[in-house]
Amino acid sequence: MADRRPLVAGNWKMHLLTAEAAAFCRRLAPALAGRAAEVVVFPSFPLLPAVAAGLAGSPAAWGGQDLHPEDAGAHTGDVSGAQLADAGCTWALCGHSERRHDHGEPDELVAAKVRAAARHGLAPVVCVGETRDERRAGATWEVLARQLGAVAGAAPPAFALAYEPVWAIGTGDTATPETAQEAHAFLRRELAALLGAERAAATRILYGGSVKPANAAELAAGADVDGFLVGGASLDPQGFSDIIGVYG
């Protein structure tokens, strides 16, 4: 994995209430001492104050699950990068497949969100991944190249890429370590073509899609797998800690 520090991110999606988030942080924070991996959690927006209070002083960071491309304005229901930064966020998820599919977010909008994150000092985790139909149709590399190509120029140096095959998200149908490594290696070659070899070598590429404590170690063995974006299993502090612990 070269000298890239592993990054393990938890995407809580639309789960947990304030007291549950606070309890989660009380369990997670002490479990992080001495861990090799960098850790970030992505709670839904109303939970950010509880997470900020619960993780302050711990090695973990927190971020927004989405942001609007503009910094302020008449956008009911949206949250800006400025507001995320104001809530202590240092990360933002961009282009998660549930945003792409539930909200019809096209590549250009994802790129605008990446630019907004960068303006506010938020490191984006940019999600890319093919659907099951796209994989079956042999279109995986075309889809990944298109999604990455749309955002790479907008991405600040601190960004991380997440390979999240849509067919593996929340399905229990995890990619095999070989399938994940093949896609990660492809994405790193694409990064090199788009941003140069040095940035490609420095950029962390996370795997996401039904990662569990039981499969994290074998996935982490891939040379281009630099950590995880964990959904369901990140809701259990013990399971999430166990995944983090795969890296020592």
Ligand code: PEP
């Ligand atoms: C995700 O939400 O990014 C994700 C990978 O979910 P899960 O781990 O539940 O598949």
